[in-house]
Amino acid sequence: MTAVVHATGVQKSFGNHPALRGVDLLARPGEIVAITGPSGSGKSTLLHCLAGIVRADRGSITVAGHQLDAIGEEERSKLRRNEIGVLMQFGHLxxxxxxxxxxxxxxxxxxxxxxxxxxxxxxxxxxxxxxxxxxxxxxxxxxxxxxxxxxxxxxxxxPAVLMADEPTGALDSLAGEELMAQVTLAARARGTTVLLVTHDARVAAHADREVVVRDGLVVGPPRARGAGGPSVTAEGPVAPGSPA
Structure with missing residues (x-):
């Protein structure tokens, strides 16, 4: 199945501080992927690079068939209007x-x-x-x-993909749960891929799988959400006995 989002070797620094140090990530149509990790781990920077809001220093990012590192700001803005939905912590209405x-x-x-x-x-x-x-x-x-x-x-x-950065971070637990239930329902009904940055385990539980970012890297094999699911890597399900 063709990936909606495919990132390889993504690097981004701010001054002398490396925020991303070579991240690989793949999300398929209709998948809900939680990107988790401690504050300062690089997860929000990764999402902003994937959305074309911030340009990565190195690596390749393809979203809905468009290679972000090969197009300019005007084309990236057009891509966000047509193929990428962005939901931030404070909404920015x-x-x-x-x-x-x-x-x-x-x-x-x-x-x-x-x-x-x-x-x-x-x-x-x-x-x-x-x-x-x-x-x-x-x-x-x-x-x-x-x-x-x-x-x-x-x-x-x-859009083909919704990129949400701590969408419940400014809400109480009840309002946050209601929002995530509605977002998840809408995304699944239309086959929208969702990349969800969060530090809240209750929010991550709405995802199909979880990718953990620490110190600018994806660490360990990402975890499938729910009991009895297949093991996964950043590139999706792994058959039993297969290398991660």
């Missing part, structure tokens, strides 16, 4: 826009009509149980509600 306008914005940016964008935005707000907040601005809703709006915005374009 546009304060001046209503929930409906925030969710419709990615569709408008890629040329969809206002009527069509508004209709699709309402559908996604309803899927995240915040349709009744369509006309409210971010300052008029709770943190959990705002993050649901942000999740709807990240998925409204029906």
């Amino acid at each position: 546009v304060a001046e826009l209503t929930a409906l306008q925030n969710v419709a914005l990615p569709l408008l940016l890629r040329g969809e009509s206002r009527a069509s964008a508004a209709q699709r935005a309402r559908t996604w707000l309803d899927r995240f149980a915040v349709g009744d907040l369509a006309d409210r601005r971010p300052t008029q809703v709770s943190g959990g509600q705002a993050q649901r709006v942000a999740a709807a915005r990240a998925l409204v374009t029906e």
